[in-house]
Amino acid sequence: MTRTRILAIINCLSTYSSKDEPITLYKIRGILKLEYGLDLTDKMIRKELNYLQSAESSHQVVKGRNKDNYRENVYFLKDAAFQVHELRYLMDAVSAARFISPPETAQLIYKLRGLTDELTSKRLANELVLSEGKVTIKHFAENIQTLHEAIRAKRCVKFQYGRYNVDKEFVLSREGGFYEVIPLGVVWSQEYYYLITQDREKEKIIQYRIDRMSNVSKTEDTFSPIPGFNLKNHVADLFNMFSGEKGSIAIEFDHHLINVVIDRFGIDARIKKISDTRFLLETEGIVSDGLVRWLLTWGADAKAVRPAELVKKMKKEVERYQGMYT
Structure with missing residues (x-):
């Protein structure tokens, strides 16, 4: 009693x-x-x-x-399980995650508010306002869990992969054939989950959006970790999750973009002032279409200096723009 x-x-x-x-x-x-x-x-x-x-x-x-x-x-x-700001962080993260459907979002927020007292729960009533819509993805939660379990057990995975066409129809790649890869890690970037993988045939590191996968399953094949591979460092080198070749990169920026560069590359980024209006960033990164598109975001305020491959890609993309508006 x-x-x-x-x-x-x-x-x-x-x-x-x-x-x-x-x-x-x-x-x-x-x-x-x-x-x-x-x-x-x-x-x-x-x-x-x-x-x-x-x-x-x-x-x-x-x-x-x-x-x-x-x-x-x-x-x-004295000690509540969560402080009010901690619950707010969790609620906002759930609200912002586009892959969590509206009904599941409402259910999770209701459960999070139930983890505290009634007074604090009322203080959490004002929910995050989203600028973008949610999407409903079949079996998404199960796919995420399957991938995590495969990585922990060092088992290869297979899945179908696809994209939407202009008719808003989801079309599977490879005519519905399966991809079989070595799963290296799951990351969350730019509001999406990605699976970082190694191609079993080409030994190339490739990223896949998990919301575009279907029929995800573990295989019986096992794998060993890639010697020297660091998932965190690899993701830091990517731009908008595009694959490419890693190398030394140099980019000139206008001074007003200094905070943009620090936000992207960190406070320890190698930055050198080269004039009263420009500075030079030198870093290691992956040269890809993602990097090109990121640089084009800043127009003439960003200029690729090296490698030659990146400069060539930038010129080609600029010419495409010019061709569209002539």
Whole structure:
């Protein structure tokens, strides 16, 4: 019976009290009777509260004075499972994730708000406003879990892959044939999940959007980690998750883009002032269409210096633009 009382009191305080809104013994007694069917005296409740305030208890209860009646005590749990800002982070991440469908988003947010007391839950009622719509992807959660399990077990995976056409029809690549790859890691970039893989035949590192996969499964084939491969470093070298050859890159930027460059390459990026209006960035990265498109975002305020391959790609893309507007 004692254990039942303690658990009921902990649940009561977890749900109905907080540091900003502690509750009285009178209110605790009413909640225990109404919601838990426990008709306890004040003496019984005080005994359990005293234990919960002791060093022996893993759930610490704090006792204070009622601001409206100084002679009356009030109580709350000292350590909530989540702080209000932590729950806000989680809720906003769920809301922003385009691959979580609207019904699942609502369900997850409801569960997250249930992890705190009623007062804090009300403070979380204002939800994130999204500028882009959600998408519904069949079996997405199962696919993510399958890929994580395959990576942990060092098993190869196979899947079908496709894209939408202009008629908004999802068309499978390779006429519906399966891709079989070595899964190196799952990353979340630019609001999407990606699977970083090694092609089994060409030994090339390739990225796949997981929301474009279907019929994902583990195979019986196992693999060994690539010697010296660092997933974090590889992802940092990518631009918009495009594959390509890694090499030394140099780019000139206008001064007003310094914060853009620091946001992308970090505060330790190799930056050198070359004039009153321009600076030079030198870094290691993957030369790809993703890098070209990222540089074109900044127009004439960004100029590729090397390698020659990157300069050639930039010139070719600029010529395409010119051809469109002549």
